[in-house]
Amino acid sequence: MRRRGGLEWLRARDPGLRAVRRAARVALVACTGFYAFRYGLGNHVAAIYALFGAIATGGMSFVPGTPRERARTLLAVLPLAAALVTLGTVLGVHSWTAALGMFVVGFLVTYAGVGAPRLGGLTGGLQAFYILACFPPYAPATLGARLAGLATGVVLMAAAERWLLPDPPPGRYADRLAHAAALASGALRALAAEPRPPPFDSPDQLMTASQELRLSLVPDDERPTSASARDRALCQGAAYLRHLLAQTRQLEQDARDAPGTRDPAAARLLQASATACHDVALGLSGRGPAPSDAPYTAAAADFEANRVRPAMWYPNSAAVVRGGAIALDIAHTGTFLVTAVRIALGAPVPADATPPAERPGPFWYAGRPTLSLYARRLQAQLTPRSVYFQNAVRIALALAAARLIVGVLGLGHGIWALLATITVMGTSATGTRTALWPAFSGTLAGAAVVAVMLYSVGDHVAVYAVVLPPLYLLAFSAKPVLGLGWGQAFSTIAAAAAFAQLDPARAGLAAVRFTDVLIGGLTGALVGLLAWPQGGAGELRRACSRLLDQSTRAVTETVEAITGDSTTGAALAGTRRAQVFAEASYAQYATERGDPDPTHPADEDWMAILLAGNQVVTTGQSLVNHCPPGALAAWPVSATHLRDAAHRLRLTALPLMYDLRSEKRRPAPVEPPAPSTPTDRTVIADVFASSGGRATDPLPYYAVDAAIWLTSLQAVVTAIRRTTDVRTAAPG
Known part of the structure; x- marks a missing residue:
């Protein structure tokens, strides 16, 4: 009984006994190489390098991936390890040359892990190879023995990763996306089949699936964080899918509050979104081909044609218009999701149609080789x-x-x-x-x-x-x-x-x-x-402040463009660039604390800010693509409400931006006055009034889309600020 209790305690601290298995592999390989050279061949130099070869690549390093991938990575990095040992052996002649080489090696090896998680996981081990070789005795004649011992240790460690107490393959992030897409498909299909209400627990399931996509809750060896197009697309697809899940949950809530308010065109659009999400789930799980946005083409055209027909005007028409706008937002988000998944699966995608002023576009990396993307990330972070x-x-x-x-x-x-x-x-x-x-x-x-x-x-x-x-x-x-x-x-x-x-x-x-x-x-x-x-925490604060600044500027610029005579500038592109740095800073900050720490609930605020930035880019670009500049100027009431909502969003975000930059809180921040009626409902009422009960121009419905976008962003930013206030007021 006591022994079983000890094993349970160990499993609680080391799930799956991964650390114990890893330690056993390193100990056996290190000692095998050491004993072979020390007692078998009588070569002390090779013995110590065989020992450190295994320790550096197995004990001081963390290489994500399957056992086969880890073994392949260790073998691929062997020439670099040999070069570092050679460099250390040569520069060890003087302390100042060894120190200068140490600075260069320390910087390059650490910085090289920016876009390559496997190389980043080997940083400590690679530095140890140079460190071991650059210390006395200065003996270039022993370089052959050093490299022989090194090669023996690394090759044995690679073989052990593959065949000696191998860890179970890590989970696939793509499977998490597939599971979430399957849930979204089922919920959307149920919503399209009204008046039957969705299952009672469906909103909770969608929320859980959305939370499981957060990288901070994903094991280290499962996170898609490399510079490759596949990993970029998986992360971007997760962001789009999280927004799609949130909007689906909103539709489910509206369906419970006002059942039977879905017009047939919106139902067909939801059915198309359900089909696309189902194809996404099949493609990511390997049970089907890459998804296509073809289901959206006919359904979106049908919805746009039926959106303004007089048959829509009945007592629940406001709820119908609101539900249709959310359904259209889901469809637009779904097209981005399908494109991201196609990139992740290596399928061809259309050429980037983002205007030059707004580039880089959301999928600028599609079709580019991994080496080019890695070099671009290195340059961006320099x-x-x-x-x-x-x-x-x-x-x-x-x-x-x-x-x-x-x-x-x-x-x-x-x-x-x-x-x-x-x-x-x-x-x-x-x-x-x-x-x-x-x-x-x-x-x-x-x-x-x-x-x-x-x-x-x-x-x-x-x-x-x-x-x-x-x-x-x-x-x-x-x-x-x-x-x-x-x-x-x-x-x-x-x-x-x-x-x-x-x-x-x-x-x-x-x-x-x-x-x-x-x-x-x-x-x-x-x-x-x-x-x-301040390290990652200080940079994260500045990066999130910049992201909020660029995001609210992009919102204001977009609204001014579609309601007035101005044109869109570089704010959306600036938001994309700010989001890249904010995500990188958040990832680095998370690694400082290791496992999630319940004493630091501020992490949830960072993720909410990142999600808000993604929502600005996704829906903002969709509005710019579908609504010509100045298109809503002919409807001054709606235009005024949209501009006021954008201004209110900026005012709500300014105190939070100040707090992030200064790390100080204002004692009594002045909140912008809230409107008596939500913006989306006001704009919908204006659309009704302007139509006069007749078929109207489709352009004012873009005002409805923009109003729902602004209302959603206002709720997100307000929730971030409210959570921050509660945490600040809490004791300790």
């Missing part, structure tokens, strides 16, 4: 405002400074100083402090055990050989299960046991190791505190 750029500079500075200090002071085993620097470097001052104390305390505890072990065991190498595998098993499983301090303690003991098999054990080794870690940790902490101390 700015001091980028979190990725900041993090690369901080790590490069810390590693170079630590290497220079170790060389000047002539510290023995100085490699541990740089490994400690990597350990404590966080993206923010908070992250650095969080890692610093567990690293120091764990190293101190491990050093105390090492002192006792070296004193008790002495030069009995066989003892160290026996305890090395279980020590490394504990070292790589303790960190994810028990915390950084435990992992650092066991890794300190394991490293001492490994080096004791290469050189005579010295009683002072524990003190030397702790001194190195102390210097490396303090160097990393100092650089982390001085260089951009």
Whole structure:
């Protein structure tokens, strides 16, 4: 019973025992290569590089994907690892050349992970290869042995990933999209078949499916975060699908409040959307071909033709018009969703028809090779405002400074100083402090055990050989299960046991190791505190503030264009660019805290801001495409209400933008006055009045679409502000 309880406790902290299996793979491979060279061939240099080859690629790295993909990635990165070992061997002749090389390697390796999650997961391991090679002794003649040991460790680790206690394949993000699309299809089909109401639990199911698409709730190895067109399309398709799910939930609520208010044309449009979502689900799950937007063509033309016919005018006509506008919004969003899914599946899509002034368009990346997209992301993030750029500079500075200090002071085993620097470097001052104390305390505890072990065991190498595998098993499983301090303690003991098999054990080794870690940790902490101390959190605040600013400007510009004599400018394109940086900053901020932290509910606010920006881009571009400039100027009442709603949205967002930039809250923010009647209902009433009960021009119905768009955005931004106020007022 006690043993079963311990296993349950372990499974609770390590679901699926993934960390334990990974630690077992690393320990077995590292010790196998080490023993083969140390005791089989008598080559100490190759032994230590075989050991570190496995530890760097298995223990210090995280490569997402299936076991086959991880193995292929390790083999593909082997030439780069060999180049880093060679570079470190050559530059290790002087401390200043080693430090300069450390800065360049630290920056390039860290920054290269911007658009490649697998390469980013190998950052720590790749840096360790250069670190190991650039320390004394300076022995270029041993380069062959170093590369032989390195290749052995990496190849064995790749084989272990594939065949030794392999992890189950991670989930596919595309399957999450397919599940959500299938639910949306069922709900839309039920809505199209009125008067039968939708199932009672359908809104909750749609909400759950929408939440499951949030990247912060998706396992690391399932997130589509690379620069490839496929991953970009999956993320973009998820954003469109979340908006479609929200609008479907709104229609379900309206159907309960006012049943029987769907006109036949809107029902056919909903049926077409249901068919398209069904095809999306089949395509993403691999059970059907890529979806097509053909179901929308005839249904949209039919809806536009029937939208203004006199047969629509009956007692519930306002609800009919409102439901039709939401159905049309769902259809427009569905066309974007279908295009994104076709890109993700590698199917051809139409050429980008976005006007030059509004580019980049929503699917600018379609058809471009992955290498080109990766280079574009590298270029886009090469700015001091980028979190990725900041993090690369901080790590490069810390590693170079630590290497220079170790060389000047002539510290023995100085490699541990740089490994400690990597350990404590966080993206923010908070992250650095969080890692610093567990690293120091764990190293101190491990050093105390090492002192006792070296004193008790002495030069009995066989003892160290026996305890090395279980020590490394504990070292790589303790960190994810028990915390950084435990992992650092066991890794300190394991490293001492490994080096004791290469050189005579010295009683002072524990003190030397702790001194190195102390210097490396303090160097990393100092650089982390001085260089951009706000890190991801500070950049996220600025990025979200810019996104709100650009989004509300785009809304105002779009409304002015369709209601007046102005033309659209670059606001929508600016919103797209701001959204790219906001999403990147949010992703980096989420990695600082690791698993979701219930003490930081502000994360929900960030996601809401990102969703609002996506809604501005999606519906704003749709209005621009379907409504000519100045088209609504002939209906001054509707035009005035739309401009007032856009102005009110901007006023609501301004205090939130200020709070994000300054990190201070106004004591009593002045809220813009709310209209006595919602904008969408006012505009619908104006459309009725202007028609005089006769068939009317279809243009004022674009005012209805814009009004529903503005009402939805106003609700989103108001909810963000209200949530922020509640959190700020809460104690603690």
